[in-house]
Amino acid sequence: MNKIIYFFKNTFFLSMSTFFLIIFSITFEVKSIDLYPTYDGENVIDMSQKFDSNYISRLKSDLNQSDKEIRVVFLDAKNKVNLSFYAPKLFEAWKMSADSILVVIDPFTNKTGYGIGKNVKEEMKKRQIVNKDEKSKKITNSQKVDYDNLVSAIMDKFSPEQVKVKSKDKDNKKNSSNQSDPSYKTDSDTSKEKVANLPSDNKNMIIILLILVILIIFASIGFYIYNKKMIAKRQEELKTTYYFDADTMQQDINLLSEKINSDIDKMSKYQSITVKKIIPHTEKLEHSTDKTIVYLDKLTNQLEENDIDNLGYLREILDEGNVLKSELEDLHKESVALRKEFKSIKEKSYMSLSDVRVNIENCKNNVEELKLLYGFNLENSEMMITECENLLLESQNSIKAHDPIGFNSIVKNIQSIIKNLKRDFDIIPHLSNQLNENIPLSIEASLEESLIDVAHKNKASREINELRERALSSLSSGDLEHSELLIKNIFDRINEIKKITTKL
Incomplete structure (x- = not known):
């Protein structure tokens, strides 16, 4: 809300400023000043339009006699331009040489400004040093320039008779001739007559309304222009x-x-x-x-x-x-x-792979030791080791094929097989001891205690020994699962014999 109020306040003041500026311009006929005109090659430029061509020509002739480049500009500054600042700026704008002088004069106020070249400034400094001596106040060197005297000389050339009248005289003559005609009325006279015929209250009201309308119009225009500029600025940003x-x-x-x-x-x-x-x-x-x-x-x-x-x-x-x-x-x-x-x-997987290789070699050694110790051929165990070696080769191919997940899966399979082999290697001595020592003793003791006849004892002995031989064969080949199953059947059969003895 504050931003909106601030915006409208600024818009109002902008509109009022614009309005009064226009009124001021119309009332006092303020003319725009071309502050930095383009140099046209002349050493005298009359922008004030005060002097006639004869005076300007004589002044040009006088300035041409100097060994320095001297330019004079007559400017109606309207008390808006500080000539002491304006002259150096115009000097730079025209890119005058170091040995040149620019004098800007307002003929209506007799105010002056100078643009002085670098070399001329140095001469001025030297002259100031010389002038410290009272005896040297007079300048003997005709080539040195006294700038104050120069301006005075130019100003002395002014005379009221040389002021340029131009079109104002013509207008005055025209107005005077028309005014001699009693039937002639100017536009201002006509408007004055119309206003004079109105009542005073109506006059004041019309004036107030006109002022208000003008204010509203200018405020609206100012707001529109400001708003449009702000929108354009924001759009650009x-x-x-x-x-x-x-x-x-x-x-x-x-x-x-x-x-x-x-x-x-x-x-x-x-x-x-x-x-x-x-x-x-x-x-x-x-x-x-x-x-x-x-x-x-x-x-x-x-x-x-x-x-x-x-x-x-x-x-x-x-x-x-x-x-x-x-x-x-x-x-x-x-x-x-x-x-x-x-x-x-x-x-x-790479880290596990080295352990896998070591474990495979250990499994091979364990198989050989068990074969020598128990006389088993352990075919299944050797087949499992061969499978591990094949998987190891496949894992290397997976790495080459950029398949890390497949490589990891193969390594895990190898580790699982090695784990089973190690379990088998731990069980084989136990199973061998049961089949070769514990089971025969259990069979013999059970049959001796049994009260069944000899024929049934021999039959039971043959069945149990047959199961034992099959279990030994499975154990020898490395099929521990089947061997364990057969051993379980053997103990089940022995327990049946024990039950028969108990009943009797």
């Missing part, structure tokens, strides 16, 4: 700001677009399991690239228009660019995060 923002936006989006294209290129190198995981992300990257191309074309077309009046549409495009920019930044961050994840997976 906004245009400059938006152009800068648009240029920055283009640079940022182009940079992000390059990063996205680089992400697409890097993602395209992944294969197998890894590429299956990143397909949705790659599709988003490609879609964002298409959106970026469309947006940059739209922004470029808008900026290529020379006169953009609809800055609101450009603002909408910039806001759209901010959203797109945010999307591109998020996608790029997601791409970087994925690549970091793949790199971490790859590094961890």
Whole structure:
């Protein structure tokens, strides 16, 4: 609200100032002054229009006799121009030489101003030093210039008879001849007669109304002009700001677009399991690239228009660019995060790979020791070791194929197989001890305690020993799962015999 009041207050004062300036100009007929006219080559320029051509010609002739370049300008300053400041400025504007002098004179006030060249100033300083001696007050060198005397000489040449009358005399003569005719009336006389015929109150009211109307008109004009200028200024400032923002936006989006294209290129190198995981992300990257191309074309077309009046549409495009920019930044961050994840997976898998190789060699050694110790061939264990070696070779191919997820999956499979092998190596001695020592003793003790007849005892013994031989065969081949199942069946059969003995 304060801004609005301040705006209208300034508008009102601006309008009033404009109004009174116009009234002042009309009343006093203030003429504009061409402060810095173009030099026309003459050494005397009468901008005051006070002197006739004969006087100007004589003055030119007198000035031409000087060895210095001296120019004289007659100017009606109307008490608006400080000639002491004006003359040096005009001297610079005309680019006068260092050996020249410019004298600016207001013939109506006899005020003067000087524009003095550098070399002449130095001569003046020398003259001032010489003038300190009382005996040297008189100037003996005719080439030195006394500027005060020069101006006095010029002013002495003025005379009332030389004042230029011009068209004012003609107008006066015309008016005097017309006024001699009793039927002649000027426009002012006519208007005076009309005003005189009106009542005094009406006259005052009309004058007041006219003043109010004029004030309102000028206030409206001032407000319109000021408002239009302010709007144009704001539009220009906004245009400059938006152009800068648009240029920055283009640079940022182009940079992000390059990063996205680089992400697409890097993602395209992944294969197998890894590429299956990143397909949705790659599709988003490609879609964002298409959106970026469309947006940059739209922004470029808008900026290529020379006169953009609809800055609101450009603002909408910039806001759209901010959203797109945010999307591109998020996608790029997601791409970087994925690549970091793949790199971490790859590094961890590499670290595990060396342990895998060592464990495979240990498994081979354990198989050989068990074969020698128990006489088993451990075919299944050897097959599992062979599978680990094949997977190890496949993992190397996955690395070459840029498939870190596949590589990690293979390494985990190898580690799982090695874990099973180690468990088997721990169980084999226990199972061998059960089949070769514990089970035979249990069979013998159970049959001796049994009260069943000999035929049934022999049959039970054959069945149990047959199961034992099959379990030993499975254990020898390394099929521990089947061997454990058979051992369980053996103990179940022994427990059945024990139950029969208890019943009897």
